[in-house]
């Protein structure tokens with residue numbers, strides 16, 4: 001699904017030199033690489049504060065802790081996402097409220113959010129799934145109307161642009177009160193181990209978050225709030241620093257691959273191509289709204305599972321993200337849910353398939369993958 005070795009080859013010298021320096025200086029934690037990366041990411045995103053941490057799951061949890069959410073507060077998020085999003089809500093004894101998503105973009109819908117709001121609702125967590133933003137204009141408007149926090153789960157969309165209703169461009173993860181991202185190796189900006197970060201434009205919140213990531217300390221050995229231990233280490237920061245200037249070019253390569261997949265697979269019965277957010281054009285080199293963390297098709301007429309098997313038999317990796325809706329997962333079932341309210345997520349779980357997507361895919365591989373799919377579907 002990804003080719004991390006190929007990507008490493010292109011930046012090998014830089015990485016090896018920086019790694020040697022870190023090993024020589026032994027500045028493994030909170031060294032200059034971490035501070036340098038933090039500043040460079042703030043510049044890239046045009047956000048006031050980046051708080052690096054150990055992984056994307058921690059980033060979400062720390063963001064919720066920083067906002068002061070209390071047990072019993074309801075947090076609305078998408079039924080169709082990776083479990084980390086809902087896991088941290090549950091871990092903090094907040095109440096997760098899962099809602100359905102849009103069949104074209106796979107993202108949470110403003111209509112479903114509005115329907116789920118109660119007097120206990122305190123926050124919305126839009127997940128920018130597979131590489132493009134949820135409908136942030138509408139979500140921010142709902143949040144304003146109901147006085148709710150917006151926590152963007154930006155684990156899958158770093159580098160994506162969002163054009164608001166006035167035509168202003170924003171980077172994914174800079175529009176809500178706070179955002180969380182992951183630098184897991186397979187992410188668009190991936191480390192060589194775990195890593196994550198929280199972003200915010202709120203100075204006070206940033207200060208609170210900086211203490212929470214470090215055992216609740218604002219002054220050495222003074223623990224003012226309950227915190228956690230969540231650090232990005234220097235080796236991971238060095239990798240991220242080397243890759244950050246290349247992120248836009250990585251995302252262009254991903255978009256080019258998506259365009260080639262689209263061209264090869266268009267107008268074929270039983271295949272529904274991914275949609276880039278309506279209003280912002282078809283997929284092209286200039287459309288920067290989608291960074292294709294995943295290239296995800298819908299395969300209709302119950303053919304998805306057979307296609308997965310066929311691709312596996314032909315040594316083509318593929319993924320099903322996500323095969324079971326969260327409202328049906330044992331850990332998160334809840335009497336409040338009515339299966340009929342999750343029609344789209346239920347359908348997507350049976351139809352989605354993600355194809356190999358990374359910066360090193362070549363035309364020969366893309367042709368082989370698409371021909372194998374077409375052969376199976378039309379054969």
Ligand SMILES: Cc1ncc(COP(=O)(O)O)c(C=O)c1O
Nearest residue numbers: 055056057082084155182183184
């Ligand atoms: C949508 C989403 N949220 C959160 C996370 C958690 O990130 P991490 O694996 O770095 O903890 C992921 C990771 O895959 C994700 O895809």
